[in-house]
Amino acid sequence: MGPLWLLALIAGLSFFGFVLGRWKSVVLSGKGRGTLAARPGYYGAYVLIWTAMPALLILVALSIAKPILIEHTVRANLPEQVLANSTQLSLEVSGVEQVAAGLKLVTPEELENIRIGVVSARSVFAQHGLPLGQDVKPYQLTAAGALNLVSDGLDTAVDAAVVAALAFGLIFAFVRVKPRLRARNLVENTVLVLLIAASSVAILTTIGIVLSLLFQALQFFSMVSPVSFYFGTVWDPRFAAAGSTESGQFGFLPLFWGTLYISFFAMVVAVPVGLFSAVYMAEYATSKVRSVAKPLIEILAGIPTIVYGFFALTTVGPLIRDYIAMPLGLGTSGNNVLTAGLVMGIMIIPYVSSLSDDIITAVPRSLRDGSLALGATRSETMRQVILPAALPGVVGAILLAVSRAIGETMIVVLAAGVAARASLNPFEEMTTITVKIVNQLTGDLEFTSPQTLVAFALGITLFVITLGLNVLALTIVRKYREQYE
Amino acid sequence: MSAVQATTAFDTVRTPDPANRPIKIHTASVKVTYGQKEALHGVSIDIPEKAVTAFIGPSGCGKSTFLRCINRMNDTIAGARVEGTIKLDDQDIYDPDLDVVELRARVGMVFQKPNPFPKSIFDNVAYGPRIHGLARSKADLEEIVVTSLQKASLFNEVKDRLSEPGTGLSGGQQQRLCIARAIAVSPEVILMDEPCSALDPIATAKVEELIDELRANFTIVIVTHSMQQAARVSQRTAFFHLGHLIEEGPTDHVFTNPLEQRTQDYITGRFG
């Protein structure tokens, strides 16, 4: 039986178990053997959990163990000289796996022919629709045979174990169903375990991502010292030509500067515009205007960044070049920091305005009334009471928007270019950390050269920066919340 | 009794003011509608100067609504419409030429729940004077703040921590801070909507004492659910019921000798 069949069997029997458990509890209580400690559905769920859980756990555990066991078998059957060449080992293993798949397709006579060498395995496999890249070597045949033996054995074992678990769980739980049984506890605990498992997935993934970044970044730092990385002012990684030992310069500062400079312009656009529109939405707009305008502003956040990039490249960039940069004699490139900053600022307006709007609306009405009743005008109330009260939250919203800006890549590539440079002139090309990460990871990769590994060092640095901003933002927002509870 | 009859043929039972104080606020046939719903069906009352007038009545009868008409706070509620005449010192406050900001500086308000701004105690009290430019110098402002806090009998409790946030005070202190804040703009009238409902008996007693002192300089209108409070602090009492002003008169008269059966019933706790 394949895993799908097993899953279907588990589902079917679990449902059956549910019906049985429910039925038994109803019958027992009907016979006056005591009132139920929980509603009948809980007894059904009790039997269901006992039926499904052990079987599922066994299925999952064995599915995880299977590839490990198989690889182990293959290695045990490979000759010494193949094992010695450790870099090719994983290739060898997958080669054997392919041969094993082929062996499952052939008929016994063909197998015999292959064994005595009358026909080549490769051509037989090809006839069955499995083209191989290379001729099959004899030791591969031996290993593949062993692999198939172990894998078939394992499959049978899985089937048997799952069926046994199903039967045991079903019978055990069914027998235990009695009116006094605390069926609710098991159900509650199972729900709890499922919830915890779900949250662990997200957390473990984050940890996994960080660890994988960290591992590669450390490898990079063993080749390039952290000091020359973090304090280097020249970004010139050179090409990662295969076999070349030439190492470029990996100065982080120009990228960091570009990131900060572009984000700065983005904030110059997004903060005032976002904040003012939030104030308008929250305090002045009638509910009709609000219900139309708010979604319209939020649409800005839904536009794909590549479209913004396009807009910057074809419209904003040339405009700034022709009407500002060239007349002032400050630059001749349509790719510049100002363009990227402006367009990115437009993109993050809704991040600022939407969050600030919620925060401003959350300021208690009693504060507004208090101020108005003292004879303050609406804008005085806004400036002197509501905004100060909302300020921490608004700052939090802005910081979240900043971390969004720092992580943005597409707009920068198209609007500011890819030249790493640290300059004060906003009409020059510059670039950011994320762009360089993409840059270093496109093309033919060799995951041992500093040219590639630097991307991971950049990645983890960026991660730390945005994480810091987010933590700061969340702390501020939380502090603000406490004020009114 | 149908609603139509109630709104057209309705007479408030009035007992005149024996002290014969001058009239500060005069209202005639004030009606308030929230959207389609009429909440007040024509209220006419004269409120005397430098005295405490209490509004009593069962929940939802329109006391707060009427109070909010007097400083036009109903303007801030979407869908609220006010008809009729309200005059402050013979000046129509719903006159289109009238400046609402100025009106609210003359008619202050204290709310049911203390609502200090999340600013320092000093800045809370200084808020109004700053907005209206009442102080010419820093010393001036300080003096206004100190006298207001003194008048609100709060100064001694907070004099060492004027720069601490007003939200850090106890509920009763916060409410007195709000009263000080209202006094600081030297209004002529102070409206109070259940100012003690969030306070314990001790804090309540302090605020009541304060109201009694303030009466010498301000015209005070207070909404309350406590008969004892109305009896203790007010000189005149007005009883509202279902959007009508049923009876108004000198407090001792209304409490000992109500002329209307409904007033009698409410005061003795038979309904509401």
Ligand SMILES: Nc1ncnc2c1ncn2[C@@H]1O[C@H](COP(=O)(O)OP(=O)(O)OP(=O)(O)O)[C@@H](O)[C@H]1O
């Ligand atoms: N903002 C509003 N929108 C719609 N209806 C309102 C609004 N405020 C008050 N009302 C209605 O007007 C009527 C009078 O309300 P009001 O708040 O004046 O009563 P109240 O006498 O102050 O009651 P309470 O003693 O409970 O404070 C009530 O029926 C209420 O539902």
Ligand SMILES: [Mg+2]
């Ligand atoms: Mg009220």
